[in-house]
Amino acid sequence: MNTIWIGENVLRALGEQGHSVLADAILHLDSNPPAATSGGVKFEVAGKRFLAGAVLENVYALFDVAPTRERPPLQPWRSLILPGHVVDEFLDHKDWETLYKRLLDIANIQESRERAGLKYLRQQSVHTIFVPGGYHRLHFTVEGSNLSTVLGLFDADLWSTHTNSATIRQPTPQQLSAWNKLNEAALDAQQGLPPLVRPVEQQPVPVPAPLRDGWITLNQLREQGITNDGTMRHILSMRGEDDLLEIMGQVTDEQYEPIERAFTKWLHSEARRRERKLTTLEVYQLTTSSRSAHGARSYEAAMALLTSQQINVVNLGRDVPIRLQGGPGTGKTFTAVMRAGMLARRAKEQGQPVRVGFFVFNHDLGGRIFEQMLALGLDPFLEDTSPQHIVITSLHDWCARFVKVDELKVEPLAPYRAEKGDSHRRAAIELAVDEARKRLRGPEYDHLWALFDMKSKNGLWEIETEISQFIKARDIVDLSSYLTEKRPPGWWLANTEKAFKKFVWEIASIYNDALRTLGFVDSDDLTNDAIKEVTKTVWQQYRKPEQGFDYLILDEAQDFFRNQLTLLRHLVKRPEGFMMCFDEAQAVYSRYPSLRDIGFDTEARFQGTRLEQNFRSTRQIVAALQQLLGNYPTLGLVDNWGAFSSGSEGTGERPVACGFSSAATMLDQVRDIIRGSIRNGTKPSDIGVIGFDEELMEQVSDQLKRSEVAVHRLMGDGKRTSSKAVTVSTARQVKGQQFEVCVIVGADRDRLPNFKGVKSEVYREQRREDDLKLFVVAMSRCKRSLHLLWHGTEPSEFISAMGGAVDMRG
Secondary structure (H helix, E strand, C coil): CCCECCHHHHHHHHHCCCCCHHHHHHHHHHHHHCCCCCCCCEEEEEEEEHHHHCCCCCCCEEEEECCCCCCCCCCCCCCCEEEEHHHHHHHHCCCCCHHHHHHHHHHHHHCCCCCCCCCEECCCCCEEECCCCCCEEEEEEECCCCCEEEEEEEHHHHHCCHHHHHCCCCCCCCHHHHHHHHHHHHHHHHHHHCCCCCCCCCCCCCCCCCCCCCCCCCCHHHHHHCHHHHHHHHHCCCCCHHHHHHHHCCCCHHHHHHHHHHHHHHHHHHHHHHHCCCCHHHHHHHHHCCCCCCCCCHHHHHHCCHHHHHHHHCCCCCCEEEEEEEEEEEEEEHHHHHHHHHHHHHHHCCCCCCEEEEEEEHHHHHHHHHHHHHHHEEEHHCCCCCCCCEEEEEEEHHHHHHHHEEEEECECCCCCCCCCCCCHHHHEEEEHHHHHHHHHCCCHHHHHHHHHHCCCCCCCCCHHHHHHHHHCCCCCCCCCHHHHHHCCCCCCCCCCCCHHHHHHHHHHHHHHHHHHHHHHEHHHHHHHHHHHHCHHHHHHHHHHHHCCCEEEEEECCCCCHHHHHHHHHECCCCCCCCCEEECCCHHHCCCCCCCHHHHCCCCCCEEEEEEEECCCCCCCHHHHHHHHCCCCCCHHEEEEEEECCCCCCCCCCCCCEEEEEEEEHHHHHHHHHHHHHHHCCHHHHHEEEEEHHHHHHHHHHHHHHCCCCCCECCCCCCCCCCCCCCEEEECCCCCCCCCEEEEEEEECCCCCCCCCCCCHHHHHHHHHHHHHHHHHHHHCCCCEEEEEEEECEEEEECCCCHHCCCCCCC
């Protein structure tokens, strides 16, 4: 479950009998999470209307409820924060009604603390009241005058003596800070929202206030030709994406487009402004769903579960950079987490400070690392004030904070993701190409546009890749350098005449102009700006000792680009203090260069270890993966895995492959597999449906929703999967996930590999390798039950390549 902020007025309005309504409202938010840019969203459950919204990603708020029979309180009530693990604990509790009444007591603690039966106690920051019906106490904090954070149910024995209560785990200063900042952000988000309409006595119509500048200035509206008083007030009052729909009939299409663009940018800026008030660690603390572990015994227990190979990596004492290679499910990331813990623990024992950087590919993976460290009892090392400090961050977040992009008042685009990705990045690309078509006209450009359209059969994917992975990844700043920069054989435009390359450079230049016009900055430019800063003498000599890292761990290294790897090398104080975890067979974002191409993956520079035991999937699934890669020896992917084998117990069933004549029947099979799995006891959150294009995944989502199956679309934005929802995702976005049951859809001959628009044999081999990697990622997410579905005449060549390792049915 996600963290929930509940406004004090909501609790007062629901009253003593509101437990079932509140539970339904929380479940609705969990199943239908609003976007951070949605402003306020309204929904109805059990006859009550709620006003809710997203304060941060994975942190939601219940702002208001109607109707109500609330009475003015004798003392001000408090808003409540329920962390994700507390929400899970409460909603699954057999006596949720009693717990709900204790929540009312906490919200009204000034009055209730003296009531007989509650047995109110306190130990430093932790307050507690007794919960009847079991020998438990509810722990919470009392922060300021208007907030309490519920910490969960604990054994009452902890309070039986002063000695016992002294051992109670106290919230860290970082946690207290995060909860207070969340409360401020929620109140800030609520302030601009209109209250829900409630039946009240007729009041005189107020005189309209004078028009004032808001999220957009009055002169900017007049510049668009909007002068009507009512229309201007309506536009200025907008607070969420849904409000845009209400003004469509009040403005022309020409007026609507710049308003939509400016408003969307403002919404994202507001969401990011709220998040930037918190440190990265505070964001992880608010979005994690795990209760902190206590003590270090869990770390020792985890060490006992590691293989001898993993233990050697964790405890390696020599000053040498480490490259940890291995197939999916071999424990690369967990081994890296354990090594980070060992470095911090060892430094503490020696009384030495150490700063360990743990860099991940995206924010969602960072949250998973944070949860693992909590479970291992490593959270003291995550505190900023700890002399032995572990920093978990994505490179994008680190760059945005390092460059202080907030001070520039521009919005950073999300990093390149090779498919749908960030809507603003795609919009900027589309705008640049549209503008280029207007500017670059005439006979000298007609054949170039025809060539461009022929070479860009995958929408604008090729030009987006060229800009991100070639021009910006190499920090190419002029046409001459662009034309002379060497490309590997088979890379897009490798064998293209200079005239067309000049044409592409012009489009890239227009793209940069479009970003400036829209007020955005490309994530790749943030990386390049950070490189320029950290290579300066001042930073290297005077700031690196404090801001640099004694040891830097890079997870999913195969997906980082050339300039990103260059930056990371400058952040570590010594070349020996570098560890990377990677699997080239799962490189689905970075096409070029490989780690070996730029000198990262070499035996001479790194202490190399390859993990070969898979702990995730059954032996049957691992056997199918081995058979698959073994049939493509020229691609060399199987060499990355070595003697890849399964360490999980039991062989399980072979993956099942089924073909259907129509997409509709295939989608029916998806629905039936999911229903059957849930009936057999599989949690919806342990089921994943994975495909290879957005359109098909939208069809899957629609089919499941019509069948009343809750769906969570994984979009790479860090949104946590609801415990009641099935995950639906493309293969690229599903990295880092794992499921008990996986259904792979669209694995037919015409869709996988996707050779649409590919002319040369070189490009065909590239596409085959790219799509094979995606297929491997999809298959390797599965722990137990794997289903491969297609529709049409024949299955994908990848399914056929597995032969008897899969159970072919039709």
